[in-house]
Amino acid sequence: MTTSAIRARLYDGRTSGALDATLAIAASGHFASLTIHTAGTDTSVPFTAVHVGERVGETHRILQLPDGGSLEVIDDAAFDAALEAAGLRTAEAPIRRLESRWRYALVAVVTTLLGSAGFLKFGVPALAARAVRFVPPSVDSFIATDTLRVLDRTTFHPTTLTTARQAQLRGIFTGIAAGVSGSDTHFRLEFRDGGSIGANALALPSGIVVLTDELEQLAKNDDELRGVLAHEVGHLVNRHAMRMLVQASATTLLIVGVFGDVSGVSSLAAVAPTVLVTAAYSRDFEREADAFAARWMGQHQVDPRRLAALLERLAERQGGDQGGFLASHPGLQERLQALGGNP
Amino acid sequence: MATDGEIDYRSFAREQLDEALERIDRERFPLNYQALSAEIERRKWEAEVAARAGVTVEASAPVRHRPEFKADPKEYFRIWIVNLALTIVTLGIYSAWAKVRKLRYFYGCTVVAGSAFGYHGDPRAILRGRLIAAALAGTYLLARQTSTLATFIVLGLLALVTPWLVVKSRMFALRVTSWRGLRFDFSPDYRGAYRQLLGWLILGIATAGLLMPRFSRERYQFIVSRSRYGATAFDCNPGVGRFFKTAFAGMGLALVVGFFLGILLAVVVGGLNAAQASPAVTRVVTMAGVAVMYAVILSVVHGYVQARNLNEVFGTTSLGPHRVVSDLRATPLISIYLTNLLAMVFTLGLYTPWAQIRLVRYRLEGLELEAHGSLDDFVAAAAAPVPAATGEEISSLLDVDFGF
Incomplete structure (x- = not known):
C-alpha cells in the first residue's frame, strides 16, 4: 500500500539550503520504505534506517536520514496518518497521547498538587x-x-x-x-x-x-x-x-x-x-x-x-x-x- | 576625543574602510581596529557570496526575517503539566525527558525564514548530568548552613570553575541545536573564558561593582562570538560605553522607584498604626509590602537593563554577511515580568506555561535577521561530539547567569 504525496523540506546536512520534497511511505508486510521525491530525483530508503522523531505539540516532525540529511515534514497530519496506516509507531507516542488530551492534563494537575504537597x-x-x-x-x-x-x-x-x-x-x-x-x-x-x-x-x-x-x-x-x-x-x-x-x-x-x-x-x-x-x-x-x-x-x-x-x-x-x-x-x-x- | 569602540563602520563605503585601515592607530584604538577588520571581512564575504550567485552587492537589497514563535500556551500547558506529573511520580528521574520535550517544543515552535529550529539533546546524558549536579548542589547547600567561612570557600571554588562550566554548557546546548539540518557549535576557549569571565568578574568585585558593567559586556561578547552556526562564526562587538550608561541609569531607576515605593509603604504602615491595627496585621502588611517593593524594583531594573543590554549585544551581532537587528523595549518587558510574577503567585505556579511563552515570544519577536544575500550558503563544520551534559546541568541548577 502506498500513501499519497506528503510535502516536506529536505536538508542535505552539508549546507543550509532547503529543497522542496514530497514523501511517500510504502509498506508491504513487515518491510516499510520511505520514498523522497525532489525535482528530478527519487530516493528510497528502508524505514528502519530513518530516525523518526516524535512531534511535540503542533511542531513539525523531523526525520533523520542515514546520509546525514534530514527532512522537516510540512503536512504533519498526512504523515501521521501514513505512519498509522503503515502500522508504525514511535516510542514516544504514548507520551504524546497523554499530552494531547485535557482530561489527562487534569489528572496531571491533581497528581502534581497532591504529589508535591504529600x-x-x-x-x-x-x-x-x-x-x-x-x-x-x-x-x-x-x-x-x-x-x-x-x-x-x-x-x-x-x-x-x-x-x-x-x-x-x-x-x-x-x-x-x-x-x-x-x-x-x-x-x-x-x-x-x-x-x-x-x-x-x-x-x-x-x-x-x-x-x-x-x-x-x-x-x-x-x-x-x-x-x-x-x-x-x-x-x-x-x-x-x-x-x-x-x-x-x-x-x-x-x-x-x-x-x-x-x-x-x-x-x-x-x-x-x-x-x-x-x-x-x-x-x-x-x-x-x-x-x-x-x-x-x-x-x-x-x-x-x-x-x-x-x-x-x-x-x-x-x-x-x-x-x-x-x-x-x-x-x-x-x-x-x-x-x-x-x- | 572619541572613545575607543564607538565608531560604527557599517555605514562606511568600501574605499573609506580601506583608508581607515591604513590610518588607524591599533595601539590606542584596539576596539575600533577589531570592529574595522571585522567589517572588512564581512564585506569580502558579501562580495564573494554575491559573486558566486552572479549578482553584485548593490543589486541585492537586504531581506529582513523576523522570527516567529508559534507556541500555543494552552497546548504547552498540557505538555508541561503531564511531564511535571511524570517527573513527580518518578521522583525526578523523568525530569531529563521532560526537559527535552519542553525544549523540542520551544525550538520547534521557533521559525526563522520558514524553517524551525531543532533540539537533539539526549535525555540519558541530561539525567547523568543532573545526578552529578544535584550531588554538588546538595554539598553547596550543606556548606552554606555550616558557617560563613565554609560558604565563602565553596563560593570561591564555584567562581573558579564557572568559566569552565560556561564553556561546557554552551558546547552542549549549541551542539544539540540545529536549523535547516546544520548544527550550531561553540568553540571551546578556556583561556579566553578565564580572562573574559573570571578576570573581569574579579576586577568588578575588587572595584566594589564599578567595573561590573564591563564584566557584563565581556560575558556577552565571549558567549556570542564563540558561537558558530555550521562553520560560520558569530561576530559580536558591543560598545563598552553603552553598558556603563545602562548600569548607571538602572541604578538611578532603582533609587527613584525605591524612594517612591518606600514613601508609599511608610504611609500605609503609618496609617495602620494610627488606626491602632493589631501588631500582627501591621507585621504581615509590612512584610508583604517589603516583598512587593523588592519584586517591583527588581523587575523594573532587570527589564530595563536587559532590554538595553540585549539590544546592544544583538545589534552588534553578525553571522557571516548577515546582521541581527534588535528592538526590545523596556516597558513591555517590565510589564511581562511583573504580571508573570503576580500570576505565578496567585495560581500556585499553574500560570508557568503562559509566563514562559509570553516572555520567550516577546524576546524572540523583538529580533530580526537582516539577510544580505541567500541564507542557503552556510556550510556544515566537521561533526563535533556532544560533550557530557554535566556542565550544562550544574550551570542551570546553580543558576549560572549567562545574561540572556
Missing part, C-alpha cells in the same frame, strides 16, 4: 529523619558554628546572674541532659543578657543551650525553667537543626525544580512557597520539642502546666499570639492545650 508534608521529613541517622551526632556541631559568636557581638550582653544561681541552673540542666538516653555529655548551658531578643531560650546545634537573664526573671519558679530547658534539650536530642538543614535543602531543590523554570524575575515566585514550607517544618519541630518537654516533666513529677504558664506569660509580654502560616512556632492556644494548660 511529598513536602510527609516524604521530606521522613527522608530527612532517616538520612540524619547515618550522620554521627558529632557532625551537628559543625552547623552554624559562628551563631553564638555573632549573637554575642550583635545582640547579647554578659549575664548578670550570680555564679551560685548559674551553678544551680546548670545542675538542673545536667540532670535533664544526663537522663536522656543516647544524648551526649557535650550539651552545655550558657547564660546571656538577651539584649534586643529579651526573654528567650535557644538550642544551638553545637549542643549549647542559651538561657537569657530576662527569661530567668520572668519564671516564677524553677519548675517553669525545667520545662524550658527540657524543651531545648528536646530540640538537641531530636537533632532538629540537622533535620531542618536537610529538609530546607530538599525543599529548595524541589520547589526550584518545579517552579524555578521561568527565567528572569518570575523565578522569585519560588521563594514564597519555600518560606511557607520551612516555617511549617519549624512549627513541627516546636511541637516535637514541646512533646518531649511534657513527657520528661511527666516522668519527673513536674506539672507540664508550669511550662504552659510560662509560655502564656511570655506571649503576654511579647504582645499577643504570634501564630500563623509564617510563624516559626505554633499558635499559643495549641501549645497550651498540648501541655494540658487552659484550653
Whole structure:
C-alpha cells in the first residue's frame, strides 16, 4: 500500500539550503520504505534506517536520514496518518497521547498538587529523619558554628546572674541532659543578657543551650525553667537543626525544580512557597520539642502546666499570639492545650 | 576625543574602510581596529557570496526575517503539566525527558525564514548530568548552613570553575541545536573564558561593582562570538560605553522607584498604626509590602537593563554577511515580568506555561535577521561530539547567569 504525496523540506546536512520534497511511505508486510521525491530525483530508503522523531505539540516532525540529511515534514497530519496506516509507531507516542488530551492534563494537575504537597508534608521529613541517622551526632556541631559568636557581638550582653544561681541552673540542666538516653555529655548551658531578643531560650546545634537573664526573671519558679530547658534539650536530642538543614535543602531543590523554570524575575515566585514550607517544618519541630518537654516533666513529677504558664506569660509580654502560616512556632492556644494548660 | 569602540563602520563605503585601515592607530584604538577588520571581512564575504550567485552587492537589497514563535500556551500547558506529573511520580528521574520535550517544543515552535529550529539533546546524558549536579548542589547547600567561612570557600571554588562550566554548557546546548539540518557549535576557549569571565568578574568585585558593567559586556561578547552556526562564526562587538550608561541609569531607576515605593509603604504602615491595627496585621502588611517593593524594583531594573543590554549585544551581532537587528523595549518587558510574577503567585505556579511563552515570544519577536544575500550558503563544520551534559546541568541548577 502506498500513501499519497506528503510535502516536506529536505536538508542535505552539508549546507543550509532547503529543497522542496514530497514523501511517500510504502509498506508491504513487515518491510516499510520511505520514498523522497525532489525535482528530478527519487530516493528510497528502508524505514528502519530513518530516525523518526516524535512531534511535540503542533511542531513539525523531523526525520533523520542515514546520509546525514534530514527532512522537516510540512503536512504533519498526512504523515501521521501514513505512519498509522503503515502500522508504525514511535516510542514516544504514548507520551504524546497523554499530552494531547485535557482530561489527562487534569489528572496531571491533581497528581502534581497532591504529589508535591504529600511529598513536602510527609516524604521530606521522613527522608530527612532517616538520612540524619547515618550522620554521627558529632557532625551537628559543625552547623552554624559562628551563631553564638555573632549573637554575642550583635545582640547579647554578659549575664548578670550570680555564679551560685548559674551553678544551680546548670545542675538542673545536667540532670535533664544526663537522663536522656543516647544524648551526649557535650550539651552545655550558657547564660546571656538577651539584649534586643529579651526573654528567650535557644538550642544551638553545637549542643549549647542559651538561657537569657530576662527569661530567668520572668519564671516564677524553677519548675517553669525545667520545662524550658527540657524543651531545648528536646530540640538537641531530636537533632532538629540537622533535620531542618536537610529538609530546607530538599525543599529548595524541589520547589526550584518545579517552579524555578521561568527565567528572569518570575523565578522569585519560588521563594514564597519555600518560606511557607520551612516555617511549617519549624512549627513541627516546636511541637516535637514541646512533646518531649511534657513527657520528661511527666516522668519527673513536674506539672507540664508550669511550662504552659510560662509560655502564656511570655506571649503576654511579647504582645499577643504570634501564630500563623509564617510563624516559626505554633499558635499559643495549641501549645497550651498540648501541655494540658487552659484550653 | 572619541572613545575607543564607538565608531560604527557599517555605514562606511568600501574605499573609506580601506583608508581607515591604513590610518588607524591599533595601539590606542584596539576596539575600533577589531570592529574595522571585522567589517572588512564581512564585506569580502558579501562580495564573494554575491559573486558566486552572479549578482553584485548593490543589486541585492537586504531581506529582513523576523522570527516567529508559534507556541500555543494552552497546548504547552498540557505538555508541561503531564511531564511535571511524570517527573513527580518518578521522583525526578523523568525530569531529563521532560526537559527535552519542553525544549523540542520551544525550538520547534521557533521559525526563522520558514524553517524551525531543532533540539537533539539526549535525555540519558541530561539525567547523568543532573545526578552529578544535584550531588554538588546538595554539598553547596550543606556548606552554606555550616558557617560563613565554609560558604565563602565553596563560593570561591564555584567562581573558579564557572568559566569552565560556561564553556561546557554552551558546547552542549549549541551542539544539540540545529536549523535547516546544520548544527550550531561553540568553540571551546578556556583561556579566553578565564580572562573574559573570571578576570573581569574579579576586577568588578575588587572595584566594589564599578567595573561590573564591563564584566557584563565581556560575558556577552565571549558567549556570542564563540558561537558558530555550521562553520560560520558569530561576530559580536558591543560598545563598552553603552553598558556603563545602562548600569548607571538602572541604578538611578532603582533609587527613584525605591524612594517612591518606600514613601508609599511608610504611609500605609503609618496609617495602620494610627488606626491602632493589631501588631500582627501591621507585621504581615509590612512584610508583604517589603516583598512587593523588592519584586517591583527588581523587575523594573532587570527589564530595563536587559532590554538595553540585549539590544546592544544583538545589534552588534553578525553571522557571516548577515546582521541581527534588535528592538526590545523596556516597558513591555517590565510589564511581562511583573504580571508573570503576580500570576505565578496567585495560581500556585499553574500560570508557568503562559509566563514562559509570553516572555520567550516577546524576546524572540523583538529580533530580526537582516539577510544580505541567500541564507542557503552556510556550510556544515566537521561533526563535533556532544560533550557530557554535566556542565550544562550544574550551570542551570546553580543558576549560572549567562545574561540572556
